[in-house]
Amino acid sequence: MSRSPSIPDRPHRDIDSDLPDDERLEALRGHYEDLVDVNEQLSEQLDDAEDRRERLQGKVDRIERENEMLKSSSLYIATVEDVLDDEQVIVKQHGNNQEVLTDVSSRMVDRVEAGDRVAVNDSFAIQTILNAETDARAQSMEITEKPDVTYDDIGGIDEQVREVREAVEQPLSEPELFDEVGIDPPSGVLLYGPPGTGKTMLAKAVAHETDATFIKMAGSELVRKFIGEGSRLVRDLFEMAREREPAIIFIDEIDAIATRRTESKTSGDAEVQRTMMQLLSEMDGFEARGEIRIIAATNRFDMLDRAILRPGRFDRLIEVPEPDESGREQILEIHTRDMNVADDVDFAELAANTDGYSGADIESLATEAGMFAIRNDRDEVTHADFVDALEKIEEDDSSDVVSSAGYFYQ
Numbered sequence: 001m002s003r004s005p006s007i008p009d010r011p012h013r014d015i016d017s018d019l020p021d022d023e024r025l026e027a028l029r030g031h032y033e034d035l036v037d038v039n040e041q042l043s044e045q046l047d048d049a050e051d052r053r054e055r056l057q058g059k060v061d062r063i064e065r066e067n068e069m070l071k072s073s074s075l076y077i078a079t080v081e082d083v084l085d086d087e088q089v090i091v092k093q094h095g096n097n098q099e100v101l102t103d104v105s106s107r108m109v110d111r112v113e114a115g116d117r118v119a120v121n122d123s124f125a126i127q128t129i130l131n132a133e134t135d136a137r138a139q140s141m142e143i144t145e146k147p148d149v150t151y152d153d154i155g156g157i158d159e160q161v162r163e164v165r166e167a168v169e170q171p172l173s174e175p176e177l178f179d180e181v182g183i184d185p186p187s188g189v190l191l192y193g194p195p196g197t198g199k200t201m202l203a204k205a206v207a208h209e210t211d212a213t214f215i216k217m218a219g220s221e222l223v224r225k226f227i228g229e230g231s232r233l234v235r236d237l238f239e240m241a242r243e244r245e246p247a248i249i250f251i252d253e254i255d256a257i258a259t260r261r262t263e264s265k266t267s268g269d270a271e272v273q274r275t276m277m278q279l280l281s282e283m284d285g286f287e288a289r290g291e292i293r294i295i296a297a298t299n300r301f302d303m304l305d306r307a308i309l310r311p312g313r314f315d316r317l318i319e320v321p322e323p324d325e326s327g328r329e330q331i332l333e334i335h336t337r338d339m340n341v342a343d344d345v346d347f348a349e350l351a352a353n354t355d356g357y358s359g360a361d362i363e364s365l366a367t368e369a370g371m372f373a374i375r376n377d378r379d380e381v382t383h384a385d386f387v388d389a390l391e392k393i394e395e396d397d398s399s400d401v402v403s404s405a406g407y408f409y410q
């Protein structure tokens with residue numbers, strides 16, 4: 001490190017006021033020259049300091065850019081196999097199982113241990129050690145001890161509720177029935193149907209009824225999180241369920257990891273394949289009468305790889321369709337239970353006028369009607385509010401169509 005330059009002393013001269021004028025003038029001139037001298041030295045030091053500041057600023061900018069780049073570029077997940085002397089470790093990258101000898105910065109060397117999961121960059125330099133908080137599984141799983149959704153909150157799909165209770169709830173609450181008869185309950189249940197029809201609600205309601213932990217993970221998260229991480233996440237998902245038995249594992253958007261195989265052989269496809277194989281092998285090695293049940297859901301049944309539907313896997317298929325008229329009426333009643341609804345509200349008529357609405361759409365209709373009441377300074381929601389809400393939703397929908405069509409043809 002360079003030492004900072006010393007600051008010149010302040011010039012000082014005692015000038016006797018009794019001196020004759022010419023001698024005093026001479027002394028003052030000398031003092032003035034000293035001052036000019038010091039001023040020059042200080043200016044030089046100031047210029048040097050300015051130069052140094054600019055160089056350091058350049059360095060800071062470069063480090064900031066590097067830092068940004070490190071933050072924005074993809075990181076790979078690896079497991080530390082061995083910590084060697086000389087600040088080196090052997091890591092094994094997930095996914096392709098490549099083993100690499102890499103350096104560890106002195107900042108991290110004391111913290112890295114064999115078995116740690118770490119994020120490495122393109123040059124395999126360790127960027128972070130994944131702890132419980134940063135660990136991918138903590139970021140992508142939704143865990144609820146006992147969800148508060150009950151079967152009473154679900155309308156219009158009574159038959160599906162019955163089937164789910166039989167396939168998922170009974171094996172958890174009355175396993176002896178299956179023992180006595182000598183059959184294994186279905187391994188996994190697949191709920192399929194359009195969005196917003198109550199598939200997630202169904203899974204949560206079973207967890208509620210059986211006092212089970214609800215563990216949800218989206219298929220898209222499994223394949224998007226970290227490269228090479230999908231199969232590890234699947235393993236974690238089942239491990240988490242085993243730690244918290246009884247548990248319901250709910251894999252939403254299963255199509256993201258179980259799409260029918262295509263001809264293309266990109267690395268992304270291979271990654272998805274590995275994740276799915278891991279899921280199947282977890283299910284194959286599963287105690288059928290155990291305390292963990294698996295429910296998956298999809299809106300794209302036609303896209304699914306049939307391999308996941310084989311016996312012992314997702315072998316109970318339950319279609320959850322859009323509600324029919326009486327279903328819509330039931331759902332309307334459910335979603336207005338806590339609303340202050342006027343006597344003139346005719347649910348049957350509203351149900352008749354909401355053909356094609358999903359449960360989620362009906363929930364929005366009820367909320368929108370409530371908004372109309374608030375706008376009109378009322379605390380009671382009338383039939384006219386529902387009609388206005390319906391019109392608004394239809395208008396919004398048709399303007400969506402216009403704008404998307406406009407975009408499409410531009």
Ligand SMILES: Nc1ncnc2c1ncn2[C@@H]1O[C@H](COP(=O)(O)OP(=O)(O)OP(=O)(O)O)[C@@H](O)[C@H]1O
Pocket residue numbers: 153154155156157194195196197198199200201202252297298299331334358359360361363
């Ligand atoms: N059958 C239903 N009865 C009552 N409410 C419903 C029903 N279906 C959907 N809803 C309402 O819509 C919301 C979304 O439903 P849910 O998340 O269960 O749909 P989903 O079928 O899982 O949708 P996605 O396929 O988009 O994940 C629920 O929180 C609920 O308020």
